[in-house]
Amino acid sequence: MFTDSISSLITGLPVAAVSIKAQPLEFASWLTNSIFVGLLVAGGITLFVRRGMKGATLVPNRQQNLVELIVEFLYNQVVGIVGEKVAPRAFPLLATIFVFVLFSNWFGLLPGVGTIGWDTHHADYLSIAHVHTPLLRPATADLNMTLAMALIFMIVWVYITYKEVGVIGFIKHTFGAKGGLTGIMGLLISFIFLCVGLIELVSIAFRPVSLSLRLLGNIYAGETLLHTMLTLGEKLGLGPVLSFITSIAFPVPFYFMEILVGFLQAMVFALLCAVYIRLSATHEEGDAH
């Protein structure tokens, strides 16, 4: 509410009517618009992959080449961060996160997403004016989805860490004193590293929150920005013709920015997950086990 007030104060306009919550669709109350888009994205990815890899040959066609390019790029990135040994375990999830987040983010930029839906007065048919419940909402603009991905990652992270270093290894890695000091200094250092370990545990516990809220915040902000730019002319009272022109002209630069943001957020989410795995699951240099 505070941010809404600040926004209104600065622009002198009412805040954009983009709900922070995913909304149930009019024709199926059990299905929200973000789950609907999630299913569409899943279908799109399935179609894209199946068409690309159906009858795959050593000499690839264009679609197969594109699928292979994406997978190879991601695999090389994952190997570069987590290493050759852990990569086969970590790659499928990290690649899925990247692909799904990327497709979901870019799906949100398609015309009609957030702008076609049911208005406040007529729930029986779709409209593009005074939309209260959009038909389509980017899956990554729903905390349910971003939290789901973050928690699934944390479960896999626990599994990989357990497989790679074990419980004892993790405790030693988190709380163990480094530097090899003995005596009073050693005790002091051990105490400090114990405190550092506790802070590390809190940091780990907050990872799902930071991962999910970062993605949600960026995509939701993008949606709100585009919606604001789309309706800016109308809200400034420029008249129907100018409002129409500005509704096309104003969002264009932000569309390009959102294409970049969509890619960067997918990359950030996947890379952070990879870094978390590296931090806990890879052995330090000189470690004998």
Add this chain to the structure above:
Amino acid sequence: MDVISGIFETFGVEWPLFIAQVIVFMLVYAVLQKFAFPQVTSMLEERRQRIKEGEENLTKIKTDLAAAEASAAEIVGKANKEAERLIREATDSAAAAGEKKKQEAVYEANQIISKAREASQLEHEKLMAELKRDFGRLLVDTTSRVTGKVLSQEDQDRINKDAASQISL
């Protein structure tokens, strides 16, 4: 807990929706894991293997080619030497044969000349003998006519002998 519940309520987080999103995400994971990642990684590995084999074959072909070129050069060198030797031998042989033929020709020519000389000598001797005989007969006839008597066989032989000894050259 109330704070967390409040945050979840503000952001619309509910168990059914959360589980539905988990299922959607797992669906994407399953699709990619079934249809994309194994196929692509095995395809890339197969292609990498093919390229590696190709590179190895290329290296082998280059080595074989270099060896074949060296072998060909060696064979050509040997052939050149052999050809030179054969030419030299043929030249020598031709020179020897020519010399032999020349010597044979000279020998045959000498033989012919010698035979010709012999024949000439024989002819000369024959002609000389005939000449002596004719000269003797002529002398006998002349003598018998000059003297008017018939010479005996003994006189004839003696006159012939004297004439022959006088005209021997």
